[in-house]
Every structure is written in structure tokens, then in C-alpha cells.
Amino acid sequence: MDVAVHITQQVEADALLSRSALAVLVGALLDWQVPSEWAFAQPAVIARRLGGEDLDTHRIAQHDPAHLAALFAAPPAVHDSPALMARRVQELCRHLVARHDGRAAAVWEQAATGRELYRRINELPGFGRQKSQIFVALLGKQYGVRPDGWREAAGAYGEDGVHRSVADVTGPESLEKVCAHRQEVRRAAKESKVRPAEHHHL
Structure with missing residues (x-):
């Protein structure tokens, strides 16, 4: 990944989101009943608590569940439901190991169409219809992942010139509009x- 995103307005967190496909997926997964900019800042927090600057799919997948939950719950907690989200993040990483050899970007790199891209994302643990649509929009608008039909697959979130979700956050002004x-x-x-319909934003 070679992009520069400004989703969280935090230098370290946005730098990680700019280089790590796994961080983007984890941020999206955490984006449930909390502000998006908070959720997407947490992958950097998790990485620090695991003792590094980046997230490692295999390491999280193999981590002791109780210890991982404790890391998520340590103040300030990475989510309002830390134990639940620790389990979901681990399930996501185990899915990536089992299906994609641990490579998060493989989820979208081989998608030939927007419909296939949506399907591959929707197969991920914790990614329902709306979250998957918003993630398709995020990939297309900010990460250059634009197979044919990606806007259609993203639904209303794929439209140009709107401020409906995290996919449209590129700085402080757009964040305010979202x-x-x-x-x-x-x-x-x-x-x-x-x-x-958009209560559980991503």
C-alpha cells in the first residue's frame, strides 16, 4: 500500500492505515457503536500494546485470547466492548490466515469486479452488508482499489461528492461533514x- 490517508487526524494512526492493509481491516471491524475516527485510530494502539509498530496477522491469530482481551481492555480501552472486539479481531486474523495466507490485502487484490470485491469482504467475520459496502467505498475512494463496478457494489457510499461515511474522510473539514x-x-x-439505516456507521 502506498497511499496517505487522513482518517483519524492522528499522525501515527494514519501512517499505519496508509501502509497496513490489516490495520485498515481492523479499524473497519472496530467501527461499531463508536466514532469512526476513534475506531480507525485503535490499530496503532493495539500494535503498540503488542510491542511493535505494525500489526501481524499470524501473531494476533495465535495470541492467547485472554491476554489479547486484557490488552484491549487496558485503559483507555480500545473499544466500549473490548472483550467482544478482541475476539472479533482474532477471528478476523484467523480467517485471513486460513483463507489468505495471512495477507489482508489478498482479500481485494484478486477481485476482478466490484461484485466480487464486495463478496470477498462480506465473507470476513464481522462484516455485514453495510460495513462491506462502506469498505468497498473506502478502498475505491482512498486506496485506489477500483475494479469494474466498485461504485455500484458500494451502493450510496460509493457515490462521488458525498460525505456519508469514513470512506469520505480525507481531513478535518470532511470529517465534520461526515x-x-x-x-x-x-x-x-x-x-x-x-x-x-446508517446508525452502525463504518
């Missing part, structure tokens, strides 16, 4: 008493 969009979605949902 946050404003989320607040509007929540406000509208509260008024209609219907759970928002």
Missing part, C-alpha cells in the same frame, strides 16, 4: 422512531 451527516440521520430517525 459527523454532521450522521447527526442528521440520527435526528431524522429519532423523529420517525425508526432505527437509522
